Amino acid sequence: SQQGEEDPQALSIQEGENATMNCSYKTSINNLQWYRQNSGRGLVHLILIRSNEREKHSGRLRVTLDTSKKSSSLLITASRAADTASYFCATDAGNNAGNMLTFGGGTRLMVKP
Amino acid sequence: NAGVMQNPRHLVRRRGQEARLRCSPMKGHSHVYWYRQLPEEGLKFMVYLQKENIIDESGMPKERFSAEFPKEGPSILRIQQVVRGDSAAYFCASSPFPGLAFHEQYFGPGTRLTVT
Numbered sequence: 168s169q170q171g172e173e174d175p176q177a178l179s180i181q182e183g184e185n186a187t188m189n190c191s192y193k194t195s196i197n198n199l200q201w202y203r204q205n206s207g208r209g210l211v212h213l214i215l216i217r218s219n220e221r222e223k224h225s226g227r228l229r230v231t232l233d234t235s236k237k238s239s240s241l242l243i244t245a246s247r248a249a250d251t252a253s254y255f256c257a258t259d260a261g262n263n264a265g266n267m268l269t270f271g272g273g274t275r276l277m278v279k280p
Numbered sequence: 281n282a283g284v285m286q287n288p289r290h291l292v293r294r295r296g297q298e299a300r301l302r303c304s305p306m307k308g309h310s311h312v313y314w315y316r317q318l319p320e321e322g323l324k325f326m327v328y329l330q331k332e333n334i335i336d337e338s339g340m341p342k343e344r345f346s347a348e349f350p351k352e353g354p355s356i357l358r359i360q361q362v363v364r365g366d367s368a369a370y371f372c373a374s375s376p377f378p379g380l381a382f383h384e385q386y387f388g389p390g391t392r393l394t395v396t
Contacts, residue, residue: 200385202387208389208390209388209389210323210371210387212384255322255323257323267313267328268313268325269325270315271322273321
């Protein structure tokens with residue numbers, strides 16, 4: 168599988184429920200970032216977690232990072248219909264040469280009102 | 281402070297024509313990245329440029345694709361003799377100090393290229 172692989176590929180929940188998306192990667196990283204993309208639109212940066220951090224919060228978002236397992240999770244609490252979008256994790260190259268991001272295939276989240 | 285600008289937002293080209301995609305980074309950013317997104321897939325890195333320099337083009341197809349970031353003006357991604365498989369969304373991102381490793385990349389709205 169490729170670097171930054173998300174699962175599940177698709178997730179459908181009811182408004183008010185929590186949504187958890189997972190991301191696995193293969194190589195060492197400097198940081199891991201989560202992005203959101205509405206259908207046919209650009210990417211919106213949600214949160215960046217550094218390799219020496221284990222958990223980070225931003226509003227209804229909670230991100231964890233386990234470097235020993237090379238995995239991260241994004242939790243959206245009390246979901247809303249407006250959270251419907253695709254969510255991507257992205258890891259950097261880890262070599263400080265340019266920090267190009269490697270994206271996973273994304274999790275398509277649908278929140279039903 | 282305007283965000284990353286890309287134009288055009290939508291571009292239709294016939295097979296064999298050339299496509300030019302433009303990206304203006306955020307003010308104060310001198311590092312630009314281009315990514316391609318095929319339908320229902322994640323973004324794939326293509327090229328990383330600084331002003332007047334290509335730093336990493338490991339994700340660029342060897343033929344027909346080129347990129348530049350001149351001293352003045354936007355970064356240009358150029359696709360010559362387009363084929364149907366080039367149809368995708370092309371995103372540009374900019375960042376202030378990539379070498380510090382902890383800076384997010386700011387993405388533009390993308391250019392959706394359709395080759396007919």
